[in-house]
Amino acid sequence: xxxxxxxxxxxFRRDLRLHDNNALxxxxxxxxxxxxxxxxxxxxxxxxxxxxxxxxxxxxxSLSNIQQQIRKFNSSVLIxxxxxxxxxxxxxxxxxxxxxxxxxxxxxxxxxxxQEIESLLNSNNIxxxxxxxQVIFEKSEVVKDDGxxxxxxxxxxxxxxxxxxxxxxxxxxxxxxxxxxxxISIDFPTLEEIGFQKSDLLFPSDHCADDIIxxxxxxxxxxxxxxxxxxxxxxxxxxxxxxxxxxxxQNLSDSWxxxxxxxxxxxxxxWHFPHVTKGSFKPQYDSIEWxxxxxxxxxxxxxKTGYPIVDAGxxxxxxxxxxxxxxxxxxxxxxxxxxxxxxxWGEAYFASKLLDFDLSANNGGWQWAAGSGCDAAPYFRIFxxxxxxKKFDSDLKYIRKWVPEFQDFSYPQPIVDHxxxxxxxxxxxxxxxxxxx
DNA sequence: TGAAATGTTGGGGCG
DNA sequence: ACGCCCCAACATTTC
Numbered sequence: 001x002x003x004x005x006x007x008x009x010x011x012f013r014r015d016l017r018l019h020d021n022n023a024l025x026x027x028x029x030x031x032x033x034x035x036x037x038x039x040x041x042x043x044x045x046x047x048x049x050x051x052x053x054x055x056x057x058x059x060x061x062s063l064s065n066i067q068q069q070i071r072k073f074n075s076s077v078l079i080x081x082x083x084x085x086x087x088x089x090x091x092x093x094x095x096x097x098x099x100x101x102x103x104x105x106x107x108x109x110x111x112x113x114x115q116e117i118e119s120l121l122n123s124n125n126i127x128x129x130x131x132x133x134q135v136i137f138e139k140s141e142v143v144k145d146d147g148x149x150x151x152x153x154x155x156x157x158x159x160x161x162x163x164x165x166x167x168x169x170x171x172x173x174x175x176x177x178x179x180x181x182x183x184i185s186i187d188f189p190t191l192e193e194i195g196f197q198k199s200d201l202l203f204p205s206d207h208c209a210d211d212i213i214x215x216x217x218x219x220x221x222x223x224x225x226x227x228x229x230x231x232x233x234x235x236x237x238x239x240x241x242x243x244x245x246x247x248x249x250q251n252l253s254d255s256w257x258x259x260x261x262x263x264x265x266x267x268x269x270x271w272h273f274p275h276v277t278k279g280s281f282k283p284q285y286d287s288i289e290w291x292x293x294x295x296x297x298x299x300x301x302x303x304k305t306g307y308p309i310v311d312a313g314x315x316x317x318x319x320x321x322x323x324x325x326x327x328x329x330x331x332x333x334x335x336x337x338x339x340x341x342x343x344x345w346g347e348a349y350f351a352s353k354l355l356d357f358d359l360s361a362n363n364g365g366w367q368w369a370a371g372s373g374c375d376a377a378p379y380f381r382i383f384x385x386x387x388x389x390k391k392f393d394s395d396l397k398y399i400r401k402w403v404p405e406f407q408d409f410s411y412p413q414p415i416v417d418h419x420x421x422x423x424x425x426x427x428x429x430x431x432x433x434x435x436x437x
Numbered sequence: 438t439g440a441a442a443t444g445t446t447g448g449g450g451c452g
Numbered sequence: 453a454c455g456c457c458c459c460a461a462c463a464t465t466t467c
Contacts, residue, residue: 329438380467381439426467
């Protein structure tokens with residue numbers, strides 16, 4: 001027993017960086033040398049059909065990058081593969097674990113997992129010490145004066161901003177303390193040993209030029225312009241710090257800061273109203289009779305609806321794992337309202353394809369488009385794909401890029417007539433919601 | 438973080 | 453000069 005190394009553990013999850021990392025900072029300040037670990041969770045990975053899933057590759061490369069950096073301190077990341085509880089039991093056999101530090105993870109599955117791990121550790125008299133790191137304000141920090149959660153964005157954002165201005169943004173200089181990592185040499189697995197292979201997709205940079213953020217308000221809605229930060233995937237996996245991003249927003253662009261606020265709004269909603277993962281936030285929207293035509297769904301997935309702006313978006317998604325935000329709204333409105341296909345189908349398709357996929361934001365966005373969400377678009381707000389094109393892609397730059405054949409004879413006729421689909425949608429929603437016709 | 442239908446206004450053509 | 457009509461252009465309402 002005495003040959004076991006005594007360590008504190010930092011458990012990496014959605015915080016795959018060494019700088020400005022709250023839990024890591026506190027772990028490194030403790031009395032024990034710190035062993036960083038990561039678990040490739042078979043409960044999650046076994047559900048991925050695509051063994052070239054780029055998100056697994058992204059996690060792998062981020063960890064690999066961390067491993068390279070901490071080799072300079074003669075340390076290593078311990079990588080485990082399997083069921084988290086089983087992995088932790090093994091870790092407790094291999095090491096004399098004095099404490100476990102980790103950053104809060106808020107999704108329903110993560111909560112349940114962390115409860116199990118916490119009770120396992122506590123039954124071994126090991127403290128499980130957790131920190132806020134992936135958000136500026138957590139689910140219960142920005143609530144109404146009566147303590148209840150907001151369900152409307154605007155008042156939420158007002159309070160979020162006022163707290164931000166009042167309290168400022170802390171930083172945690174974990175990078176400076178890396179000498180307190182445990183000296184240890186552990187083999188780092190290959191991606192293949194984890195059961196995956198490299199994808200063909202490219203990852204966006206973890207750096208966004210200030211220039212883009214400064215022009216964000218004017219250019220963010222134009223998909224033909226490179227006007228968004230594309231930092232979603234980095235916020236998803238914590239390869240950048242939300243605190244550094246919020247500071248950037250304060251300095252450079254209010255409208256960009258607003259998007260960070262939306263992110264936390266939907267995370268807050270998912271926490272307080274977890275039923276949104278199963279059904280509508282507003283229950284009456286569960287009564288809408290979706291058409292759910294599988295052929296039309298497939299045409300939507302494949303970018304073959306005959307609506308150039310819709311097809312361009314879906315092809316961008318299928319090709320790159322990314323879709324411009326304005327176009328996400330257009331394709332979501334089209335699927336739910338023009339085709340009357342259950343928003344959960346679209347949500348699941350986005351979940352399978354988006355590199356920056358985040359459960360709360362994706363669910364919130366889809367429910368917004370379907371009209372079923374909190375603070376949703378009214379049910380009668382139906383995007384006209386042609387009007388959206390006129391407003392946001394008037395020079396057709398985006399459409400030409402992704403649907404080069406759209407002015408040829410080979411480009412298909414619209415899958416549905418806009419006017420008919422609009423009227424059909426209004427009738428179907430009214431019927432489902434029990435309104436007078 | 439809409440769009441379409443409907444209503445209103447005012448200029449210009451024309452008898 | 454005047455009334456009438458047409459119809460943009462804009463505003464308001466409705467979905």
